Amino acid sequence: MSFDAARTVKSEALLPNPLLAWREIDGAIVIISPEDSVVHELNPTASFIWKQLNSNHSTGEIAQQLADEFEVSRETALADTKELLESLAGMRLLCAADRRKGSVHV
Amino acid sequence: METIERSALSRKDAPPRRELAIEIGQIPLHLKFADSAHLEKASARYRVFSGSREKGLPIWVDSRQNPQSKDSTFSYTLNSATVDLRKDGAQFSGVPHEYSLDSLIRILLSKMLLTRSGFLLHAATVMRDGQAHIFTGQSGAGKSTVASLSPIGSVLTDEISLLRNLDNSWQAFGTPFWGEFHAGDLNERAPIAGIYSLIQAKEDRVERLSTRDALRAILPNILFFSSKQEDNAQLLTILTQALQAIPVYQLYFQRHAEFWEVLK
Numbered sequence: 001m002s003f004d005a006a007r008t009v010k011s012e013a014l015l016p017n018p019l020l021a022w023r024e025i026d027g028a029i030v031i032i033s034p035e036d037s038v039v040h041e042l043n044p045t046a047s048f049i050w051k052q053l054n055s056n057h058s059t060g061e062i063a064q065q066l067a068d069e070f071e072v073s074r075e076t077a078l079a080d081t082k083e084l085l086e087s088l089a090g091m092r093l094l095c096a097a098d099r100r101k102g103s104v105h106v
Numbered sequence: 107m108e109t110i111e112r113s114a115l116s117r118k119d120a121p122p123r124r125e126l127a128i129e130i131g132q133i134p135l136h137l138k139f140a141d142s143a144h145l146e147k148a149s150a151r152y153r154v155f156s157g158s159r160e161k162g163l164p165i166w167v168d169s170r171q172n173p174q175s176k177d178s179t180f181s182y183t184l185n186s187a188t189v190d191l192r193k194d195g196a197q198f199s200g201v202p203h204e205y206s207l208d209s210l211i212r213i214l215l216s217k218m219l220l221t222r223s224g225f226l227l228h229a230a231t232v233m234r235d236g237q238a239h240i241f242t243g244q245s246g247a248g249k250s251t252v253a254s255l256s257p258i259g260s261v262l263t264d265e266i267s268l269l270r271n272l273d274n275s276w277q278a279f280g281t282p283f284w285g286e287f288h289a290g291d292l293n294e295r296a297p298i299a300g301i302y303s304l305i306q307a308k309e310d311r312v313e314r315l316s317t318r319d320a321l322r323a324i325l326p327n328i329l330f331f332s333s334k335q336e337d338n339a340q341l342l343t344i345l346t347q348a349l350q351a352i353p354v355y356q357l358y359f360q361r362h363a364e365f366w367e368v369l370k
Contacts, residue, residue: 018335021336021341022339025317026316026318032338036337037330088304
């Protein structure tokens with residue numbers, strides 16, 4: 001398995017962390033992390049991707065929708081999607097799909 | 107005659123009732139003290155917030171430590187004192203003094219308000235023309251200054267405000283929670299005209315905030331202690347509803363009472 005392929009598999013296994021509370025406000029996703037009371041506010045691109053994640057879309061599907069929505073090339077959208085997913089996972093806003101127990105949308 | 111004397115004796119021998127019924131933000135609480143010293147101080151502090159014994163959530167207050175209940179739905183420890191909320195009531199244990207009791211009541215209310223469409227906010231609330239104006243900010247932002255510049259009898263609190271949605275109307279309530287541990291003496295409520303996030307400046311002006319900017323401005327000033335996901339989700343829902351209904355402003359103000367001019 002190549003490095004890129006591994007990254008794709010990893011990204012597709014990520015979903016919003018069920019321990020978080022989040023809500024869409026004025027088009028942006030606002031997330032509260034109850035553990036440490038930290039508040040995150042996602043930018044438009046990240047908010048778009050977050051909503052797609054909750055609809056169980058794959059990384060490829062999300063990138064395609066991102067390309068359509070923001071009028072960028074599919075390659076650029078895919079790279080941005082992967083980068084954002086890794087960034088959100090690094091902040092523990094996403095977790096592996098098999099650890100997710102339920103929806104957190106309020 | 108004999109019956110009356112016996113009855114009087116049995117009353118004399120019975121342990122005194124160390125109970126106090128209070129009501130804050132229309133939430134009745136029935137405090138039951140193990141220590142009479144606690145009762146005396148609490149009775150003085152919450153004298154204008156008296157409520158009904160029958161309706162109030164029973165709260166057992168003890169200076170000793172007690173084990174957490176198995177049926178606990180919410181628990182929080184502040185220093186050595188603990189709030190333990192169950193379905194049938196609450197236990198405050200390890201309560202050394204009235205300051206601790208006051209803190210535990212605030213912690214308990216922050217949880218109880220989740221099911222009552224309300225929340226606690228670090229803010230001064232001032233009534234003017236029958237409406238409540240809420241001035242929020244962290245320590246040093248100017249809450250006490252705003253309160254001190256307002257007429258006596260118009261300040262519902264200078265430190266912690268209680269906001270609730272009652273019958274589709276957001277209301278601010280007087281609270282006993284004041285800075286410097288003053289006891290609040292205005293148990294009234296009023297419909298909320300606006301929330302103002304304070305910034306001290308060299309001019310007086312206001313800027314209306316979007317719902318998202320309003321949330322960003324007030325979230326750091328919310329009193330909230332639960333780490334449960336569902337509680338935080340509920341809080342976020344209540345705050346969003348509140349901020350969509352109540353106008354929120356950034357208030358740049360000088361330390362003088364003329365700032366009211368820009369709120370008209």
